[in-house]
Amino acid sequence: MAICAAHTVGVPLDKLATILPEFKGVRRRLEVRAEARGITLVDDFGHHPSALRESIAALRAKYPGRRLWALFEPRSNTTRRGVFQNELAQSLSAADGVYITEIARKDQIDPQMRLDPKKISDDIRKAGRESFYLPGPDEILKDILPRLKSGDVVAVFTNGSFGGLVEKLADALTK
16 A cells, blocks of 8 residues: 555655565554564554454464464553453453553442453453463563564554563663
8 A cells, every 4th residue: 555655646666665674554553563482572552452353364464373372561541441342351361471560540430331351351361371360470481481482473552651661671681
């Protein structure tokens, strides 16, 4: 699509052919942030069930046969509410293993309206996948590191910073 748009505004195809290999893609959309010890770390802005489902499917296609971990922070105004409770569990169940943390700023949402991340984790386990509910990014980091093996793909899904989890994972993997 980008090639068509550029060509339409006058960029010659031979020029596009030389610069296309340098295109790194869109930041925080399945962005590979580290590759170390045979483990690939991916950062993604995904926070809606459909975005999670499609991103996980894309990762499965790009890295066939590799174990896929999805680390999810319910941070957006929508995902902090229970409206997508079942859809989030279904979308995340497409990964081999899932970590989910407590919702961000939960005190700002009526308890009856809140997403229940522990239930999501339980539902994912019932679907036959590994799933862990932990309170925050530091607990996730400590728990996942010994589980990781060469060949794993770790995708961090958040529309925020997830407490610096991507950077902390990248540092730990490259040490």
